[in-house]
Amino acid sequence: MLPSTELQLSRVQQIWLMSALIMTCAPIWYFLPFWVAACSLSAIGWRAYLLSRGHAEPNRWVMLVLAVFLAIGILAQFRPPIGVEPMSAILTAAAGLKFLEMSRRRESQLLVYLCLFISAIQPIFAQSIFSFILALFSFIVVLTAQSMLQRDTDQQFALFNFSLEPIRQILRLVAVSIPLTLIIFVVAPRLPAFSMLPVQIEKATTGISDFMDPGSISSLSNSSEVAFRVDFEGDIPQPRELYWRGLVFDEFDGRAWQPEDRRWIRDGAAIIWPNRTPGYDWRDEIERSGEPYRYSIFLEPTQETWLFALPAAVTTRDSVGATRNLLLVNRVPVAQPIKYDVVSHPQYRHQPNALISSQRRDNLDFAEGSNPRTEALVSEWVEQGGAESVVPNLMRLFNQDFRYTLEPPAYPGNAVDEFLFDGMAGFCEHFASATASILRMAGIPARIVAGYQGGEVHPTEGYLIVRQYNAHAWVEYWQQGAGWTRIDPTAAVAPERIELGFEQFFLNDQVLDESLFSLNRFRGMAVFDWVKWQLDSLNYRWLTLVLGYDTASQFNLLQNLLGEVTPLRLAIVLVSAIAALLIMYLLWNRYQENRNVSSKQKIVRAYLKRLNNLGVSVKSGMTLQNILTDAEQQLPEHRAEIRTLTQRIEQMLYQMHEVNMDDLRRDIRALKLT
């Protein structure tokens, strides 16, 4: 006899393995180039075809061609360093090919473990509750496939007698495992990430980019996706205080803006990391005063390195550095939701006394000659009232004739000239761009800051939600003594935009695309609002409790629960959890035994009831033998049936356990008057 591991896979087993494979790979294929899915699916499809035709072994050539094609594809598509994307491409492809090739149970073990690992990769690509449930579900399917490998499943597979029993068994196992999972999750110590590998995900995400030309921010106003959520320790500041800085644009080519230090930020050279002490720390150029805001930000993935915070921000997270422009930068692109704690001093002076020469030069460059009409206007203003009159003049100009709109006309040429003199309508980036370049023309160092403005407060949970449509651009200019000062030209044109927030401001604007605010169309319907807020707070809980559960929150929680966090106490928690599981298991077994006894009683009761219905008087205190005698007298036509049934029931009661209780139950039910 062959050992069971050398047996051929049965049809049912192959179908389960195939389901497990598709279930685990499909959510990952979504994030990978399409040909990975195409290759794996064709391998799986080929196997399914062979299965339907009754062949076992695939053609070696098919395998070879697929393998070579995959290898070329992976080499051509991905560049080192090997991140999670090429890794999952290789793994899913390998799993597909393994499925095509294998024929014995022993070989399928490798496939099952591969599937487990691939399922565990899923949450690296997406961290929503839904994706986690999907990953958990693929685990269940894989474990069911694994348990099917243990079984003797030689029967032919038919869709209609497809048994759910194996899944039920695994679900029972899963249900028992969940409490222990949670306990391990809470107490297991977290190791610091020894190396942060970049997660490269090709899927485009909406968000602020490091290149701003007219139209780039207004495109974000279409999206109500959440950019980040903020949990303030105290009261939420006034909307006009909520300027979430993300990027500083100081390089201007007459039309578009980009960060001067973009390349440096990418290389990490212009950043001070918390755990490194540089020779000269430009964080000393900041003078802070007053009460700070303390808050935690839960940032959704941006695939970029910059983070958002209120100005003069300090964070303690190891992987977050600070740039000279008072920005926070993450070490690697934010591919998964992250949480960072920030302390911000709203009253601060940054570089109040002097700019270094290169900074001054960069922040005065207005690409001379690119916007001649504006230059003429500015020199006129400077001649009449000096450099100080430029800002009031400009604000007056904006206030009188300009329109703030989501759908500005196109400014294809000299963007600032065309906006100021022809279109006179625009979104925040047009106003910011014009203001910054005019200030530079007047000899005042100025730069554009991009980020988000405002946010919506959750009505019951009290945290702040900042969405993509809160994306904003404003200006900072430098003055001797005051340092960098914020000026928001949009506030001059449309002060309600800042005071009320974006949503309120545009609520009645007919320009707003209906489909983009699909949720808002139902605004005012209490039920719908309620559902929307509940969903958001569910997401928030998920972010804070599960995704944001880090060493610090672990320490706090355990300290609250245990009083003091010591290895001994943690060990006690784990051991008692397992002991509780053991006790539960023993109790369950006891319950099962009892249930077995009571099911015997039920059968006897059912039998007596049936006899009673047939007209036999059954009184308490009668033995089965008495009843049988009575029944035989009263129902002579059923004598044989009743005699065998009584015998079987006696056998069942006296522990001769060959009696199949289901059959017995059915036969009792079948006892009828003919």
Place this chain on the structure above:
Amino acid sequence: MLGIKGFEFIEWPFARLKNHVHGWQNRRQPVADFERFTQRNLYIFPAREGFSFLVVVFLIWMLGTIYENNLVLLLAFFLVAVFVSTIFSTHANLDGLTLRVGDSDPVFAGDQLQVPLLFGNKSKRWRRRIFVRYEGQEHVVDVPPSANATMHLRIATQDRGWLALGRLRVYTMYPLGILQAWSWPQLKSSCLIYPQPIPRDTTSSDGTEGVGFAPAGRGLDDFAGLEEWQPGVPAQRIAWKQYSAGRGMLEKTFEAQASNPTWIDWESYKGVPVETRLSAMCAKAVEMENCGQSYGLKLPATRLVPSQGERHLRQLLTALAIYPEVPAF
């Protein structure tokens, strides 16, 4: 023990360990008619697949740590919890199951014996994939809820007597194949093995080769005495007088009941080793039965009056098989 090819050399300490373990086992789980698997005699340890499962869990945990992804860590911890609960469910697959050896027809030594193993399941759960490993054989059975299941061991018999089954290894890896729960029951069997029939001439009492069997001593009607009654004795031989007197069922024995009854006599094989002697007697008995003759048996402590027929042959062979024990008939 490990079963890894190329690594047999590390198995010798395990062989010694195995002896120790079996000594301990003999005290802990002695030979029994009936075995019920409980916490006391069930053991559980990860199978090879279980260790590779833990490696996969470790890799997932590494992945979660490298990418600082709590969900990946959560999934790794989930698999750890599944591993722990599988300890219980694998254990539960054997726990409470009963095992005994069924009856089987006796065979002659050297023949193959089919020994039925009866698994009894009182619980409402299926007990799936119950494996028995015994001397290089592996058998598997699924036991339905509240039912029995049978499995047959094939045993090449060598020695006469009651079959000593030795240790079985009953194990299961169900449901996930990552843990193995096992027990080493040692069951008493009611399987009898007759001596191997090897014909041989008798020797006379002085040691020289003789021709035949001791002649019948007395005639058919010679009353020899009263013996305990055995089922199957013809009614005319029952001592009714004594029975009515309340002395129980007794049998009147006579000598030389058959026309030419023959004694298969222990003493007629003087100087022959015991086993060879029994084999020769066995062969003779089979031969006599086939010839339709009446024959009796004389062993040092056992006497079977001459008779014939299937039943008589069996009694006689049983007496030979269990020598020097005295059969209870």
